[in-house]
Amino acid sequence: MLVRIITGIIGIAAAAFVIQTGGVVFAGFTLLLMLLAWFEYARAFSERGMGLALFTGFVVLGLTWYAAWQRPEYLALAWPLTVLITLLESVLMRSTTNIMEAxxxxxxxxxxxFPFVCLLQLRGMMPETVFNTDIGSFTFGCAFVWIMFIGTWASDTFAYFTGTAIGRHKLCPTISPNKTVEGFMGSLVGTTAAVAGLGYYLQLPLQEMAVLGLLIAVLATLGDLVESVAKRYVGIKDSGNIIPGHGGVWDRFDSVLFTAPLVYFFVQFVNLLGK
Incomplete structure (x- = not known):
């Protein structure tokens, strides 16, 4: 537990530096985390004897990251090409790659x-809009990256403590035996309140921010469950051990893989600035 706490403190400090700095630092860390998560995903499926397109994945993700950062007009082509390229491997490399692996x-x-691309684009949104607070200034994108992470962490924290204190009814016992209905309800209430509180602090509309908090709690839980299903399928407990006490990058960002796209699209389709 001590190792987990120390690693968590170091991780939060590093995250604060990267998020606040933005620019090439944020973009670089986004790429690094994306490639590490892909490596862990591909390695996990190797436990089932599946040889995923590891090297091709590195290339495709690198090019997609570059498009998101420097040439976003090409992103519309990136995702269909990603699928087509991996499917073609089952034809061009059929002796080593079958259709299920592709x-x-x-x-x-x-x-x-896709989620890491959304995270990168979210950080760069509306740099001309700045929230000035008594703890510092935050551009629109920077503020909502923080809201996304804090909301996701709040969801996990409220679910854990509520479930530990009063959890009696299992939420998805065949997927994640430790999750409870009570913990999930605690996550809904706590995350909604946390994100609404951040909205109040930044003078954003409370109703819309409360809805965002509620959605973050739902999507964070689903993201966690999706990874749990995948890990049960391949028969592993953790996706890696790169983060002492916390497992791998995929383990730590399983919920973010769902909440980052949510926040990215929410702020685009919901008017939060009254303009």
Whole structure:
């Protein structure tokens, strides 16, 4: 537990530096995390004897990351090309890659890559809009990256403590035996309140921010469950051990893979600035 706490503190400090700095630092860390998560995903499926397109995935994700950062007009082509390229491997490399491996590769690249691309684009949104607070200034994108992470962490925290204190009814016992209905309800209430509180602090509309908090709690839980299903299928407990006490990058970002796209699209389709 001590190792987990120390690692968590170091991780939060590092995250604060990267998020606040933005620019090439944030973009670089986004790429690093995306590639590490893809490596863990591909390695996990190797436990079932499946050889996913590891190297092709690195190339495709790198090009997609570059498009998101520097040439976003090409992103519309990136995702269909990702699927087509991985499917073609089952034809061009049919002696080593079968169709199920190609499908798992294509799905994994979108599952891993798309959220990190959304996170990168979210950080760069509306840099001209700045929230000035008593703890510092935050651009629109920076503020909502924080809201996404804090909301996701709040969901996990409220679910854990509520479930530990009063959890009696299992939520999905065949997928994640420790999750309870009571914990999930605690996550809904706590995350909604946390995100609404952040909205109040930044003078954003409370009703819309409360809805965002509720959705973050739901999507964070689903993201966690999706990874649990995958890990049960391949027969592993953790996706890696790169983060002492916390497992791998995929383990730590399983919920973010769902909440990052949610927040990215929410702020685009919901008017939060009254303009």
């Amino acid at each position: 499908l798992a590769s294509g799905a994994g690249l979108i599952y891993i890559g």
